Amino acid sequence: MTDDRLPLAELLAKSGDADFLRVVAESVLQLIMEADVEGVIGAGRWERSGERQTWRNGYRERTLDTRLGTLNLKIPKLRTGSYFPGFLEPRKTVEKALVSVIQEAWIAGVSTRRVDELVQAMGMSGISKSSVSKLCKEIDERVGAFLRRPLDGEWPYLWLDATYLKVREGGRIVSVAAIVAVAVNTDGKREIVGLHIGPSEAEPFWTTFLRDLVKRGLRGVKLVISDAHEGLKAAITRVMSASWQRCRVHFMRNALAHVPRSQTTVVAAAIRQVFLQPDHPSAVQSWRHVADQLRPRWPKLGALMDAAEADVLAYIAFPSQHRAKLHSTNPLERLNKELKRRADVVGIFPNEDSIVRLMGAVLLEANDEWQLQHRYMQAEGMAELASPPAEETTPLITPHAA
Numbered sequence: 001m002t003d004d005r006l007p008l009a010e011l012l013a014k015s016g017d018a019d020f021l022r023v024v025a026e027s028v029l030q031l032i033m034e035a036d037v038e039g040v041i042g043a044g045r046w047e048r049s050g051e052r053q054t055w056r057n058g059y060r061e062r063t064l065d066t067r068l069g070t071l072n073l074k075i076p077k078l079r080t081g082s083y084f085p086g087f088l089e090p091r092k093t094v095e096k097a098l099v100s101v102i103q104e105a106w107i108a109g110v111s112t113r114r115v116d117e118l119v120q121a122m123g124m125s126g127i128s129k130s131s132v133s134k135l136c137k138e139i140d141e142r143v144g145a146f147l148r149r150p151l152d153g154e155w156p157y158l159w160l161d162a163t164y165l166k167v168r169e170g171g172r173i174v175s176v177a178a179i180v181a182v183a184v185n186t187d188g189k190r191e192i193v194g195l196h197i198g199p200s201e202a203e204p205f206w207t208t209f210l211r212d213l214v215k216r217g218l219r220g221v222k223l224v225i226s227d228a229h230e231g232l233k234a235a236i237t238r239v240m241s242a243s244w245q246r247c248r249v250h251f252m253r254n255a256l257a258h259v260p261r262s263q264t265t266v267v268a269a270a271i272r273q274v275f276l277q278p279d280h281p282s283a284v285q286s287w288r289h290v291a292d293q294l295r296p297r298w299p300k301l302g303a304l305m306d307a308a309e310a311d312v313l314a315y316i317a318f319p320s321q322h323r324a325k326l327h328s329t330n331p332l333e334r335l336n337k338e339l340k341r342r343a344d345v346v347g348i349f350p351n352e353d354s355i356v357r358l359m360g361a362v363l364l365e366a367n368d369e370w371q372l373q374h375r376y377m378q379a380e381g382m383a384e385l386a387s388p389p390a391e392e393t394t395p396l397i398t399p400h401a402a
Helices: 008-014 017-041 093-108 113-121 129-147 203-215 230-239 248-256 261-272 280-294 299-312 330-346 352-370 379-386
Strands: 056-066 069-078 157-169 172-184 190-198 223-226 243-246
Touching: 017 056, 017 069, 129 352, 157 330, 157 352, 172 203, 172 330, 172 352, 190 203, 190 352, 203 230, 223 230, 230 243, 243 248, 243 299, 248 261, 248 299, 261 280, 280 299, 330 352
Parallel strands: 157 223, 223 243
Antiparallel strands: 056 069, 157 172, 172 190
């Protein structure tokens, strides 16, 4: 049986006062694991018992970062089955990525005060460059495989949205765009299909990203949903034969900026009547009628509606079962909130690779969760999409849309 006595005198003799509590914590947790594993096995070490289920098979090392410092633990291994102590949670990829970014910033000497406080609170001040490099390599391999994976089948719907982050570059702090791409395939399942980091949203940036998606197998795209990015619209025309849906939520914000605050409720209600129409021709007719009504009082709003007509109403030409999820980038809202929540912990990233590591890890785990859920879109609508009526063809991107 395991000796469950804690040799305090020996521990104090082996360690200085500063390390005494850390060593005691290591010993206590080790005793807990030894007792746990005996219960799983059904017998103590070298004990003969008819209740024995398996045998020990050595140890595997695991560190635990605490306020006392880093504890070095040895988790018992079994010949058959497995054992993992209840007080240790298996680290998720996202958590590992966050720790690696914090450590990398701290070691490089470019961390913020917030990161310094996290390092001290988590007991990571004794980390080395080699340990950080090893952790980064492990995560980068998983994230890289996820972001570079082939895309099979057809993906009729593609959402694109940007999150803006701060990164150190050449001794300066600059803002970069992290573009996330989410697509739905013909089975109605959604997946995160891409992540791209860049300094601007100019056309070459978007073109490079879209071409990379196509190169990995993204095909059959019929509608791209995003905010109004001029560079993106030109890139879609260049790379994909697809329609573009301007995010309706963002358009409404832009439209209401042209009217006095006291009139926003009335104007918003008038524009929303358009979105209740059953088909594309009816929606176009209603849109033009509303624009003509608003034009005399707010000429700029009328001009905006003229220019944005095809782009805001593109989704109505698609199956009615899908429209609720096609008119805006709202399906990405929860994902973007999680990305921002993780990024806010770091504040300023030490380099672009660290952005890909942390953001990619968040996306990887979100995508895994999505695969366990039901279809994101109805299969009936996908069948209708495969052979749309001739009169319901979707308008292509108009060069004057803003």
